[in-house]
Amino acid sequence: MSVIRTARERARDEVTAAIKEEARRQLADEGASRLSLRAVARELGMVSSALYRYFPSRDELLTALIVDAYDAVGAAAEEALARSGGTDPVERWSEVCRAVRRWALGHPHEYALIYGSPVPGYSAPLDTIGPASRVGLALIAVAEEADTAGALAVPPPDVPLSEAAHADAWRLSKDLDRNLPPRALPSLVAAWAQLFGLVSFEVFGQFNNVVEARDDFFDHAVTGLAHQAGLRRGRVLHGE
Amino acid sequence: MSVIRTARERARDEVTAAIKEEARRQLADEGASRLSLRAVARELGMVSSALYRYFPSRDELLTALIVDAYDAVGAAAEEALARSGGTDPVERWSEVCRAVRRWALGHPHEYALIYGSPVPGYSAPLDTIGPASRVGLALIAVAEEADTAGALAVPPPDVPLSEAAHADAWRLSKDLDRNLPPRALPSLVAAWAQLFGLVSFEVFGQFNNVVEARDDFFDHAVTGLAHQAGLRRGRVLHGE
């Protein structure tokens, strides 16, 4: 309750951070499956049982790392969004996508932790649903600004959306509370998922012996994604 | 060398198959990280060390399961391809994609094994590169037949392809040895990767609380993918 943090609380936070830091180091070195609580404790000069005062189980530690990873990739996307303000919507979309890809290639094991097989249980813990949506929200922000600038085409899809899918989009639009026509959402959500298909295939090695010029290929694919999401070229005025 | 199979060889093949079967059962129950050699051996009534006569390590067992999984999803795609012969290219494309999705939803852990984080080493073993390409080849076959029927548009991409990406497509086209214009390949490869983005997000739970009408959503997204790959509607004559 108090704002004053006792020495004990400060120490606890420091140790918690040190554990996560060391765990992240081992994650980057060996991958999630080889992350060992005992090894983390050993590296930190403590005994393994002491570590259970900070994380009740190995899965809880992993969950904490998952939340951090979602936050990191979300922050990268948001930073790209902010840095690209006032430019062409398609270019902005590409910048956000490039930021996600760059983060993923720089942190492959952390990426695998969140967008690969979910390691701990089978369904994602509740703590992750917030941070997990940050990249999606950044993409939505691009579309939203494009829409107010008249650079968002919401084409009638070639297969008309079913009633159920329509209801989905409407509900999601209400949940999001953004100035975006619900009809724009299905394509946007699809593009969001497809972006991670591109990134995952590259990070997980499916492009080996298939795609060599990966930067160029990604740029090309992501431009296609922007079009599929309804974004069109056109300058967006700064501010409004 | 001999075609005659000794009793020992037959027994060996049977035990090998039984091990893989039991391992696949445990995989479906618990996931790859909880698959235990000892548990497999126990269930089969043998001692754990005996199992090492058949698979030199746990990772080798997993690799065998990976190859089988690639073969299974590839077979599902090829079967959908064969069954949809002579229909509209876009519909055919969708059928192949639907088959992949259906297999993935029916075998989530095996799907995670091949398209989630690569569990064993970090780069895929050599045995997997062949089976891994079967789905991609099925998609290429759809595009190829659409092309000969004049239903494949190879639009100049909005960002012109770089020289390196062009060279990539040319090399890949030569490797594939198909009647497909190299310019069609980048979009096709991108659509291939993006398809697995859609499937992965659904299997791994990223669509929870986002997409509810998943069948309809998938059909919609996959139609967009077909367009992005250059496929256009139009009847394809049977045979030629």
Add this chain to the structure above:
DNA sequence: CCATGGCAAGAGCACTGCTCTCGTTCTTGG
């Protein structure tokens, strides 16, 4: 000042992947 409660340490349990050895059984070349 003293009792409570957070903390590190250690022992220990049940489990894992993997190795090595020891008989046994099947295969095959002379």
Add this chain to the structure above:
DNA sequence: CCAAGAACGAGAGCAGTGCTCTTGCCATGG
């Protein structure tokens, strides 16, 4: 046909894991 040798199953054992329980220390709050 039989002996050499390969393949095989069983068992013990090693080092490692996640996790629990107990013990004792020491800072903190009443």
